[in-house]
Amino acid sequence: MDWLNAIVQGTLLGGLYALFAAGLSLIFGVMRLVNIAHGDLIVLAAYLGLTVTTATGIHPLLAIVVVVPVMAAIGYVLQRGLLNQTLGDDLLPPLLVTFGLSVIIQNALLEGYTADPQKLAAGNLETASFAFGGLTLGVLPVLTFSFAIAVIWGLQWIFYCTALGRAFRAVSDNQDIAQLMGLNRRHIFGLAMALALAVTAIAGILLGIRTSFDPSGGGGRLIFGFEAVIIGGLGNLWGTLAGGVILGVAQTVGAKIDPGWQILSGHIAFLLILAVRPNGLFPRISA
Amino acid sequence: MPDPILKISGLNAHYGDFQALFGVDMQVDAGEVLAIIGANGAGKTTLMRSITGLLTNGPDQIMHKGTDIGRLRADEVALRGIAMVPEGRQLFPSLSVKENLMIGAQVLRPGPWNLKAVYQLFPILEERKDQQSTSLSGGQQQMVAIGRALMSNPELILFDEISLGLAPVIIRDIYRALPGIIGNGMSAIIVEQDISKALSVSSRVYCLQEGRVSLEDRSDTVAREDISRAYFGIE
Ligand SMILES: Nc1ncnc2c1ncn2[C@@H]1O[C@H](COP(=O)(O)OP(=O)(O)OP(=O)(O)O)[C@@H](O)[C@H]1O
Ligand SMILES: [Mg+2]
Numbered sequence: 333m334d335w336l337n338a339i340v341q342g343t344l345l346g347g348l349y350a351l352f353a354a355g356l357s358l359i360f361g362v363m364r365l366v367n368i369a370h371g372d373l374i375v376l377a378a379y380l381g382l383t384v385t386t387a388t389g390i391h392p393l394l395a396i397v398v399v400v401p402v403m404a405a406i407g408y409v410l411q412r413g414l415l416n417q418t419l420g421d422d423l424l425p426p427l428l429v430t431f432g433l434s435v436i437i438q439n440a441l442l443e444g445y446t447a448d449p450q451k452l453a454a455g456n457l458e459t460a461s462f463a464f465g466g467l468t469l470g471v472l473p474v475l476t477f478s479f480a481i482a483v484i485w486g487l488q489w490i491f492y493c494t495a496l497g498r499a500f501r502a503v504s505d506n507q508d509i510a511q512l513m514g515l516n517r518r519h520i521f522g523l524a525m526a527l528a529l530a531v532t533a534i535a536g537i538l539l540g541i542r543t544s545f546d547p548s549g550g551g552g553r554l555i556f557g558f559e560a561v562i563i564g565g566l567g568n569l570w571g572t573l574a575g576g577v578i579l580g581v582a583q584t585v586g587a588k589i590d591p592g593w594q595i596l597s598g599h600i601a602f603l604l605i606l607a608v609r610p611n612g613l614f615p616r617i618s619a
Numbered sequence: 620m621p622d623p624i625l626k627i628s629g630l631n632a633h634y635g636d637f638q639a640l641f642g643v644d645m646q647v648d649a650g651e652v653l654a655i656i657g658a659n660g661a662g663k664t665t666l667m668r669s670i671t672g673l674l675t676n677g678p679d680q681i682m683h684k685g686t687d688i689g690r691l692r693a694d695e696v697a698l699r700g701i702a703m704v705p706e707g708r709q710l711f712p713s714l715s716v717k718e719n720l721m722i723g724a725q726v727l728r729p730g731p732w733n734l735k736a737v738y739q740l741f742p743i744l745e746e747r748k749d750q751q752s753t754s755l756s757g758g759q760q761q762m763v764a765i766g767r768a769l770m771s772n773p774e775l776i777l778f779d780e781i782s783l784g785l786a787p788v789i790i791r792d793i794y795r796a797l798p799g800i801i802g803n804g805m806s807a808i809i810v811e812q813d814i815s816k817a818l819s820v821s822s823r824v825y826c827l828q829e830g831r832v833s834l835e836d837r838s839d840t841v842a843r844e845d846i847s848r849a850y851f852g853i854e
């Protein structure tokens with residue numbers, strides 16, 4: 333039962349990792365951009381949630397309604413104002429620029445909110461749990477996992493059932509020809525980043541309710557997000573969810589063996605899968 | 620006299636240090652079908668890329684109905700009613716046949732062409748509409764590429780080597796369909812290696828040779844020896 337418990341808890345934790353990863357997966361899929369600042373943007377979203385909840389007194393979950401559009405707007409402006417200029421045949425400029433962005437965000441957060449760890453106060457939700465089939469499940473992890481499924485499902489729907497998704501896929505396939513069809517790739521990329529950061533907003537707030545965060549916490553989230561994307565296979569959103577779950581389960585099972593092994597066993601699982609399946613488990617696009 | 624659909628004057632084009640076009644002059648009037656012929660590497664595709672905005676041009680080198688479009692982005696040129704069937708078809712592999720066609724309608728120009736009209740022109744595409752575009756045969760892919768360009772209801776449509784890599788019967792079918800496509804007052808530029816095919820559907824012909832216009836003539840009266848001279852540059 334202990335092992336089953338570890339696996340179930342790990343699966344639920346995987347939902348959070350999938351939320352970290354979904355935005356990364358999306359922007360890599362659409363514009364082959366690897367965003368080093370992604371983790372810091374998650375932390376930024378958590379801080380925005382903090383500001384909204386302390387200023388208005390509303391519940392952090394409700395703050396999502398405010399933080400999602402704000403992050404989406406930041407995403408669009410960031411893409412059109414800065415990141416579009418770095419895109420081209422060379423992969424290095426976007427890496428360097430988003431690395432710089434990561435440093436800037438961390439320092440700005442440090443300046444604005446100090447280095448003290450913060451948490452989003454969510455009252456009962458933080459500790460509430462229920463019994464299910466002999467296991468005790470936290471309401472928050474279950475909620476987070478539901479959010480992850482809803483987000484991935486929603487992204488999948490946008491990608492495959494809407495004109496915007498068609499534009500995403502067309503631009504991803506061939507930027508020049510998409511441009512010939514009247515699609516301005518700079519605008520499409522802006523919309524993709526807006527969507528990615530909207531997801532980041534949800535991830536940041538759920539993170540902030542779950543654990544405390546500080547300005548330097550972005551790197552760890554970036555790594556988990558990356559690992560989930562790579563395990564699942566590039567360009568496959570459901571694969572990203574599977575990647576998050578595998579990572580989460582590896583961590584909780586590792587922690588079960590020895591509490592010190594939690595993070596390490598996640599990385600080991602990642603490396604093992606990479607060694608066996610270099611393109612991830614369910615790749616859609618070749619790297 | 621109204622401004623021509625397209626007036627190209629002194630057009631130069633470069634890839635880095637390499638110059639691919641040298642002072643090309645060309646004109647397309649409303650409803651006119653132009654053929655462009657030339658050997659491999661003569662600069663035909665480069666000319667198409669310049670017109671459609673995939674390459675940026677100098678000031679006043681490309682005028683569309685009296686407006687300089689040489690510095691517009693490709694999507695802005697598309698909105699003005701210039702569409703291209705690119706060399707090698709270049710369909711979107713992640714999109715189904717139907718989605719490839721629908722993306723052509725993205726510019727939202729009104730006109731006779733829509734999914735129904737394209738399916739009427741190429742019935743096989745309706746049967747295959749939910750398939751991945753790359754799973755079609757070469758000829759069917761070319762139909763999708765043509766349909767995709769038509770979906771934008773262009774005033775001027777550019778065909779870059781539509782017969783490249785296709786079987787002779789397929790080429791014949793596609794050329795049979797052409798008059799129905801460009802008969803409705805649409806202007807067209809047809810880039811083709813197959814000279815007799817190009818001459819048969821056009822009213823005027825230009826030949827490019829190493830980035831320069833080496834011949835400009837009427838398609839029905841042009842002399843074969845003039846063409847070979849312009850094409851190969853031999854006397
Ligand atoms: N992306 C590029 N970078 C550098 N040079 C290029 C590029 N594209 C074409 N060229 C060069 O420009 C010249 C004209 O090429 P272009 O593709 O326009 O010829 P073309 O007439 O369309 O030939 P083909 O019949 O083979 O399609 C050629 O010498 C070619 O090598
Ligand atoms: Mg060519």
